Amino acid sequence: MWQHFFEREKKILNPYIMKLNDHKEYIMYDKEIINSYKNRWNEYFKNDNPIYLEIGCGAGNFTIKNSVKYPNRNYLAVELRFKRLVLASEKATKRDLKNLVFLRQNGNDILNFIGSNEIDGIYINFPDPWEKKVKNRIIQPKLFELTDKIMKKNGKIFFKTDHYGYYLDVLEKLESINNYKILFHTDDLHNSIKKEDNLTTEFEDLFLKQNLKINYIEIEKEV
Numbered sequence: 001m002w003q004h005f006f007e008r009e010k011k012i013l014n015p016y017i018m019k020l021n022d023h024k025e026y027i028m029y030d031k032e033i034i035n036s037y038k039n040r041w042n043e044y045f046k047n048d049n050p051i052y053l054e055i056g057c058g059a060g061n062f063t064i065k066n067s068v069k070y071p072n073r074n075y076l077a078v079e080l081r082f083k084r085l086v087l088a089s090e091k092a093t094k095r096d097l098k099n100l101v102f103l104r105q106n107g108n109d110i111l112n113f114i115g116s117n118e119i120d121g122i123y124i125n126f127p128d129p130w131e132k133k134v135k136n137r138i139i140q141p142k143l144f145e146l147t148d149k150i151m152k153k154n155g156k157i158f159f160k161t162d163h164y165g166y167y168l169d170v171l172e173k174l175e176s177i178n179n180y181k182i183l184f185h186t187d188d189l190h191n192s193i194k195k196e197d198n199l200t201t202e203f204e205d206l207f208l209k210q211n212l213k214i215n216y217i218e219i220e221k222e223v
């Protein structure tokens with residue numbers, strides 16, 4: 001399939017697809033190769049350090065800041081858009097980071113490439129609120145069926161959004177989702193006790209410039 005992408009005429013091709021091959025150290029895009037690491041990500045990173053997943057990492061600022069701050073953790077960062085993946089890889093290359101990899105993957109397909117209990121924490125930052133098609137939101141009950149499988153006991157999900165309705169919706173849904181409890185939530189992260197430890201994303205920096213409040217929820221898987 002990928003050969004097909006690379007060989008299609010350039011005029012209809014996203015130029016960032018052509019760049020993927022220059023970023024092999026940090027971007028994996030071949031689904032077969034990605035899936036082959038299911039249950040083996042610690043082999044990929046060559047250590048037994050905890051593994052954190054970011055879904056929809058955009059141009060990578062958040063995962064890169066984390067991997068610099070926490071060199072004893074590993075990071076898998078999933079994103080669909082080629083340009084954002086290439087920008088993320090360029091930043092990782094500059095810093096010569098060894099504890100992260102960007103995957104061109106769909107966050108809904110995590111069971112294809114992540115095994116049981118492989119993940120210590122999941123970050124979902126500023127996902128699309130899908131105002132007119134709420135059922136498309138990534139955070140909904142079926143997501144927790146997936147995270148049940150891949151996340152360790154006491155693993156955490158961290159969610160940030162500028163969208164107050166999405167924040168309230170997740171708080172409400174969590175009331176009826178078994179096995180997860182809310183550890184902390186605020187509708188103003190940057191005026192909360194979590195501000196100091198918070199690492200910002202690209203979208204978050206833009207929202208802060210517009211003086212928008214950031215909503216935040218920390219959720220723990222109990223068993």
Ligand SMILES: C[S@@+](CC[C@H](N)C(=O)[O-])C[C@H]1O[C@@H](n2cnc3c(N)ncnc32)[C@H](O)[C@@H]1O
Pocket residue numbers: 055056057058059078079080081084105106107108124125126127128201202203204
């Ligand atoms: C609003 S942006 C936020 C980017 C980044 N998290 C930030 O806060 O700056 C949402 C990102 O999620 C990606 N995305 C949307 N649906 C996705 C999915 N199903 N799997 C992986 N990435 C997805 C989009 O391509 C986009 O880059």
